[in-house]
Amino acid sequence: MKNVAVVGGGLMGSGIAEVSARAGHDVIVVESSDDAAKAALGRLEKSLVRAEAKGKIASASDVLGLIRVETDLGAVADREVVVEAIVEDEAAKVALFKSLDAIVEAPDAILASNTSSIPIMKLGVVTTRPTQVIGIHFFNPVPVLQLVELVPSLLTSEDTTARSRAWVEGSLGKQAIDCQDRAGFVVNALLIPFILSAIRMFESGFASAEDIDRGLVLGAAHPQGPLALADLIGLDTTKAVAESLYDEFKEPLYAAPPLLQRMVDAGLLGRKTGRGFYTYA
Numbered sequence: 001m002k003n004v005a006v007v008g009g010g011l012m013g014s015g016i017a018e019v020s021a022r023a024g025h026d027v028i029v030v031e032s033s034d035d036a037a038k039a040a041l042g043r044l045e046k047s048l049v050r051a052e053a054k055g056k057i058a059s060a061s062d063v064l065g066l067i068r069v070e071t072d073l074g075a076v077a078d079r080e081v082v083v084e085a086i087v088e089d090e091a092a093k094v095a096l097f098k099s100l101d102a103i104v105e106a107p108d109a110i111l112a113s114n115t116s117s118i119p120i121m122k123l124g125v126v127t128t129r130p131t132q133v134i135g136i137h138f139f140n141p142v143p144v145l146q147l148v149e150l151v152p153s154l155l156t157s158e159d160t161t162a163r164s165r166a167w168v169e170g171s172l173g174k175q176a177i178d179c180q181d182r183a184g185f186v187v188n189a190l191l192i193p194f195i196l197s198a199i200r201m202f203e204s205g206f207a208s209a210e211d212i213d214r215g216l217v218l219g220a221a222h223p224q225g226p227l228a229l230a231d232l233i234g235l236d237t238t239k240a241v242a243e244s245l246y247d248e249f250k251e252p253l254y255a256a257p258p259l260l261q262r263m264v265d266a267g268l269l270g271r272k273t274g275r276g277f278y279t280y281a
């Protein structure tokens with residue numbers, strides 16, 4: 001699969017577009033407005049310039065030359081693989097998969113979602129080709145982290161799973177794990193309750209954000225603490241993933257704590273808005 005579309009060019013979509021172009025693929029990114037398209041292009045340029053400065057790629061402009069950012073979803077019609085990376089909102093994703101089903105022409109094209117937590121079946125069944133719908137879940141930051149979770153639904157064909165694996169491992173150089181189609185898959189089903197516990201600890205006044213994070217960095221060798229990680233993921237996404245998990249399993253450990261809800265209400269979404277548990281320049 002050499003021609004790829006990524007729908008949603010935010011934090012994750014721009015990373016997926018970057019690693020695809022770095023693997024030599026022809027990439028179309030679709031964004032929802034001109035301003036969002038400009039922001040996506042800015043993220044791509046910044047990341048590729050950094051990769052070039054670090055000697056990881058020969059030329060940022062050559063890689064950028066493989067990527068087109070569009071605002072018309074019709075641009076994805078000729079793609080072999082489409083990776084959806086829009087906001088973590090089931091209704092928005094359902095609407096998008098219905099549109100993709102009508103637009104994408106290749107009869108064997110793969111329609112993938114990068115969702116963090118929404119069961120893939122909910123997206124597959126709204127299309128006429130659920131055998132070709134699969135979760136291909138990358139991790140943040142995409143150019144750095146090796147893992148991809150492969151999440152076939154009960155209706156996904158073995159051929160779709162095999163071609164998805166060949167693409168992420170063979171072409172993109174990532175490492176895949178296989179997951180059942182349950183909210184949160186493997187990593188977020190474990191990681192999100194850990195982050196929510198850290199938020200509850202901070203909310204209760206038990207320890208400062210800095211001490212909670214330093215504790216996990218220095219005492220458990222995590223690359224960053226859970227509150228800094230929530231700021232990296234985005235508090236809106238963290239809350240949405242918690243809600244999907246709670247909806248599926250009804251376990252209190254998945255319930256979003258009030259502080260997380262209030263921070264999202266306030267627009268304190270972490271790095272993306274400049275303020276979450278920490279402030280960013």
Ligand SMILES: CC(=O)CC(=O)SCCNC(=O)CCNC(=O)[C@H](O)C(C)(C)COP(=O)(O)OP(=O)(O)OC[C@H]1O[C@@H](n2cnc3c(N)ncnc32)[C@H](O)[C@@H]1OP(=O)(O)O
Nearest residue numbers: 047054115116138139140141143144145188223224229233
């Ligand atoms: C919510 C979901 O559905 C699933 C998820 O993704 S959950 C989130 C999973 N992600 C994690 O757990 C991230 C944990 N944190 C980390 O791995 C690290 O803290 C980090 C990579 C984010 C930053 O690492 P750091 O050592 O503090 O910073 P820094 O020195 O700037 O970066 C380390 C390397 O990563 C690269 N890097 C960091 N951020 C990057 C980015 N956004 N894009 C590209 N490269 C990046 C740097 O260039 C640097 O590369 P070199 O070693 O080759 O120089």
Ligand SMILES: NC(=O)C1=CN([C@@H]2O[C@H](COP(=O)(O)OP(=O)(O)OC[C@H]3O[C@@H](n4cnc5c(N)ncnc54)[C@H](O)[C@@H]3O)[C@@H](O)[C@H]2O)C=CC1
Nearest residue numbers: 008009010011012031032036085086087088115116140233
């Ligand atoms: N943030 C993270 O650490 C991770 C997020 N994910 C998942 O990836 C997806 C995207 O997350 P982020 O990139 O963090 O979000 P984000 O908010 O940074 O980006 C979402 C982008 O989608 C665009 N968009 C929204 N609706 C659209 C539409 N209908 N058509 C085209 N573009 C549209 C927005 O303009 C925005 O740029 C979510 O499903 C999330 O759960 C997966 C792994 C890690």
